[in-house]
Amino acid sequence: MNLKNRDFLKLLDFTAQEIEYLLELAADFKQKKKDGVPHKILEGKNIALIFEKTSTRTRCSFETAAYDLGMGVTYLDPSASQIGKKESIADTARVLSGIYDGIEYRGFEQKIVEELAEYSSVPVWNGLTNEFHPTQILADFLTVKEQFGHIKGINFVYFGDARYNMANSLMVGCSKMGVNFTVCSPEKYFPDKELISVCKSLAKESGASIRFETDPEKAAENAHVLYTDVWVSMGESFDVWEERITDLLPYRVTEKLMSAARADAVFMHCLPAFHDLKTGIGSEIGQKFGLDCLEVENAVFESEKSIVFKEAENRMHTIKAVMAATV
DSSP: OOOOOBSSSSSGOHOOOHHHHHHHHHHHHHHHHHTTTTOTTTOOOOEEEESSSSSSSSHHHHHHHHHTTOOEEEEETTTOOBBBTTTOOHHHHHHHHTSSEEEEEESOHHHHHHHHHOSSOOEEEEESSSOOOOOHHHHHHHHHHHHHSSSOOEEEESSSSSSSSSHHHHHHHHHHOOOOEEEEEGGGOOHHHHHHHHHHHHHHHHOOEEEEEEEEHHHTOOOSSEEEOOOTTTOOOOGGGHHHHHHHHGGBOOOOOOSSOOOOEEEESSSOOOSSSSSSSHHHHHHHHOOSSSSOHHHHSTTTTBBBHHHHHHHHHHHHHHHHHHH
């Protein structure tokens, strides 16, 4: 399958067959990595990483994947890039694509990464925007496939705020790949209606179902995967915490909720997670609201059912597949 020079901006742009190909390629690279087999197939190439939002997993995954493939990397942090400030997005794209063989963007509106791709002559990859997080979904699917041996027919439930990148991207990916996807949250936290309509059409083609529940235990019934994310995204005001906690506390993933799912159910989270008070924000929230965790109980996060660190590792392997396929 030839994906050379393709941008990787959102999963809506890719067929189920193309997504499956990337997952197979990622699994192959993962095996090579484990076996110590060199695979510097892009030696002599160079990439630029634009980070308007910082990240541990995304940066480490892109850099390590690039080094394994033999590529050089330039990291541009929020203070180093002039994108949209002293230099337009279009000009930035044309400058960088004259120097580099690929450009990653992690930041704010989807329209920024789309404009970068429009004016770039080399592949552009979405490391995260407010609307979509496609590299995370590839890692999630690879992890699910490793756990259960297949993706199609899996019952996948997302708990919490479903209005932004993670729920959007999971809903798109599941609808394309035949995964039964359930959003469980208060109705005001459901995804955009237009995107729901698109995904329901895709689900009809793949045999998937798209459901919406407000009752957590009902949503968890027969679930293979219980998934959640932080309740406040990077860049949002601290002032929104009180409202989110009030609204979303019933949707915390607890041991009781896990017991309502299948016996072989697993817990997933894209990380970072507020499962204890060992972070600055976690401690501050704990002191202010009297909580010892937020979206997931520590007992679930640290349990044998939790596969979050396998999921985190798979970011590297799937990002490697995306870069190798498109460069």
